[in-house]
Amino acid sequence: MFKKTILFDFDGTIADTLPLVEHLIQKIGPRYRLDLSENRISVYKDLPAREILHKIKLKKWLLPFFVLEMKCRLYFQKASIPLFPEVKHQLLQLKKEGYELQILSSNASSTIRKILERENLSQVVSVIHSSSKLFGKDKKLSALKQQYGHQLLYVGDEVRDAEACQIAQIPMLAVGWGYNSPQALKKTLIIDLVEEPNLLTQKIQQYFSEIQA
Numbered sequence: 001m002f003k004k005t006i007l008f009d010f011d012g013t014i015a016d017t018l019p020l021v022e023h024l025i026q027k028i029g030p031r032y033r034l035d036l037s038e039n040r041i042s043v044y045k046d047l048p049a050r051e052i053l054h055k056i057k058l059k060k061w062l063l064p065f066f067v068l069e070m071k072c073r074l075y076f077q078k079a080s081i082p083l084f085p086e087v088k089h090q091l092l093q094l095k096k097e098g099y100e101l102q103i104l105s106s107n108a109s110s111t112i113r114k115i116l117e118r119e120n121l122s123q124v125v126s127v128i129h130s131s132s133k134l135f136g137k138d139k140k141l142s143a144l145k146q147q148y149g150h151q152l153l154y155v156g157d158e159v160r161d162a163e164a165c166q167i168a169q170i171p172m173l174a175v176g177w178g179y180n181s182p183q184a185l186k187k188t189l190i191i192d193l194v195e196e197p198n199l200l201t202q203k204i205q206q207y208f209s210e211i212q213a
Contacts (some may be wrong), residue, residue, distance in 0.1 A: 003100040004208050005148050007129075007141075007170075009156035010105035010112050012178025014091070016082050017074065017107075018042060024073050025056075032062055045181040048159040049134065067106070067134050075111045083119055084177060086197035093201050095124045104129040104140060104154075135160060141168035153207060155200075162188035173203055 011017040022041050029036045035057040038044070044052045058066060074081070095101055101124060105112060109130040116122050129144070131137045137160070144152060145168050154165050157178025165172040166189050176182040176195035185193055194203045 005100040005152050007102050007154045012157040046184045071108045090200040102127040137164035138167040
């Protein structure tokens, strides 16, 4: 029988990458002819990722190249990517209580691995799954659902995460400190929303106790 497994998103859930992502978009945006009339991508927190891409006028055929360049630049600036301090504490607590912790991210696994090593969390997260496409998480989630069944819970910060979980029929606990706003996340089929990082472990414990009741 599998342990209770928590599958975390990385960017915006564990790592505070939004400021760096905003900076990089401003830097490389002109080459992709993006509409950067809004200086900060965070003004679009209420919008799903597809609508944000439409707002900044990123052409569909350029998306794979844009995502690849962003991944490369994030890797080379990995030393400047901080974790949310309280989330790190929550990960340590969850591991101590016996949960299996994994990561599924659109970011490169090499970037995530290096950051976890820097933060002494390599032994806390057992597996890093990387989704090569920005909107391809549902396929990986479906495969993981087959493996872990009802013992699997996803924790993420974006509407596209919630949409992927809905397709894969995996419950998602949303966090309110990432890329999408709590208001946007509440419109999706999440099981609950955590707005303060220090409540994360409590919400996860509550979910697993309810499904076993």
